[in-house]
Amino acid sequence: MVGAQQIDRVRRRGGACRQVRGPTRIHCGPVNSPPPGNTCMPHGALAAVAGNGCRGGRCHEPERGSSCPRRTYSPTAADRRWKPSSSRRRPPPGPGKLLVAVRAAGVNPVDWKLRNGYTRPGSEPPQYPAVFGSEAAGVVEQVGPGVDEFAVGDAVFGNPLTGGYAEYTLMPVAVTAHKPEGLSFTDAAALPVAAATAYDGIRQLDPAPGSTLLINGAGGGVGVAAVQLARHFGVRVIGTASAAKKDFVESLGAVHVPAGPGVVDRVRAVAPDGVDAVYDLVGGDALRAVAELLTDRKRLISAGGKPLAVELGGAAVVRARTAAVLDEVARLAVSGAFRTYVTQTYPLAEAATALRAVESGHTRGKIVIEVAAA
Incomplete structure (x- = not known):
């Protein structure tokens, strides 16, 4: 059972670090931001799992998944204030909230971005260690005051706080x-994140x-x-993706076009009359390239490069975020009408591996962390 497993955790004390044992609530990311002058942030979930460790009395970053070369830094007072929390802690739900026993949690790119220090627009910087995961499903354990829509024992899914x-x-x-029972x-x-973002x-x-x-x-x-949703609504879809995903993308009902340099010419070859709209999920240079295909940039939206989409004359995807x-x-x-295409699942104890898989950018479909019932 997941709750019985024990995973190494790195705790920093007084400028040094030591390996300790901790319960399996998955805490991802740096214990704190590094001191001024050190732009690197240690990555991972339950530091030892992610590749962090104690070498020579210092906490080292993992080589894999790091946005900068491996280096060390001296802990600050914030490090010494860090304390592990129990995996079975049950925070009481306040008004309008539910306590849910998690059975599964989706893994999304925003999770590793938050681990790397990203701050959501309009939000406070994340406090580390942090528990990630913006979508989950489970069973209601307790309802907060004033909640009438749900009862203990209900199977639910949504966006956890x-x-x-x-x-x-x-x-x-x-x-x-x-x-629903059929799900x-x-x-x-x-x-809650992937499919709802697509729908929005x-x-x-x-x-x-x-x-098109x-x-x-x-x-x-x-x-x-x-x-799948666009095809369900009768729209012709052209999908860019790596060459390795050609068969997969075509199985969804889209015309596959290999991503990368020359993508504009390849799209024009399969759509000589042009495209009517662009839904970008990549951002960066890939977004700049495909924006050229539109004469009306108002028909461009992005979930992968929102500020750039606005700069190019398009818009960010507007999330409804409603039940x-x-x-x-x-x-x-x-x-x-569509399938979730969960192509990989990981137990809670391997959340760091799941996060790295999504960060690699080479996964197909959706990755989900499964949590064993207590």
Whole structure:
């Protein structure tokens, strides 16, 4: 059982570090931001699992997944204030909230970005160690004051407040929905971020049946759902993805175009009349390239490079983040309009491995962490 497993954790004390044993609530990321002048941040989940460790009395970053060369830094007072928390801690739900026993949690690119120090627009910088995971599914253990929509024992899915990489989490009622019986916990955990983002973007563009939509980054979690939903609504889809994902993207009903240099010419070859809209999930130079395909940049939206999309004359994907959207994507999934395509699952103790897999950018479909029932 996951809760019984013990995983090494690195604790820093007084400028040095030592290996200690800790419970299996997955804490990802640096214990704190490094001192001024040190721009690197140690990565990982349960430091030893991610590759961190004590060598020569200093805490080292892992080589894999690091955005800078391996280096060391001296701990600060914030390091010494860090204390491990119990994997079975059950925070009481406040008004409008639910305590949920997690059964599955989706893994998304934003998780490793947060681990690397990213701050969401309009949000406070994350406090480390942090519990990541923006989508989860599980069973209601306790309801907060004033909650009438849910009861203890209900199977639910949604966006957790306190992270999904855990055995228990808090969920706000506003972004929580009942899990249909025909949907597994694993599939339900893939809906609140990936599928809901895909749904929100398709609705925002509102492509007409028979029109041509280019999805930039069609092989990832959001792209897979976006391709299927667009096809369900009668839209022709061209999807960019690596050559290795050709068969997979085509199996979703899209025309595959290899990503990379020359992508504009390749898209024009399969769509000589042009494309009517672009849904970008990649950002960066890939977004700049495909933006050239549109004469009306207002038909460009992005979830992968939002500021750049605005700079190019397009817009960021506007997320609804409502229980109504969750209900709708669940209904569509159960009806067969789209599949979640969860292609890999990991136990909670291997959350760091799951996070690195998503960070690599080479995964197909969705990765989900499964949590054994207590």
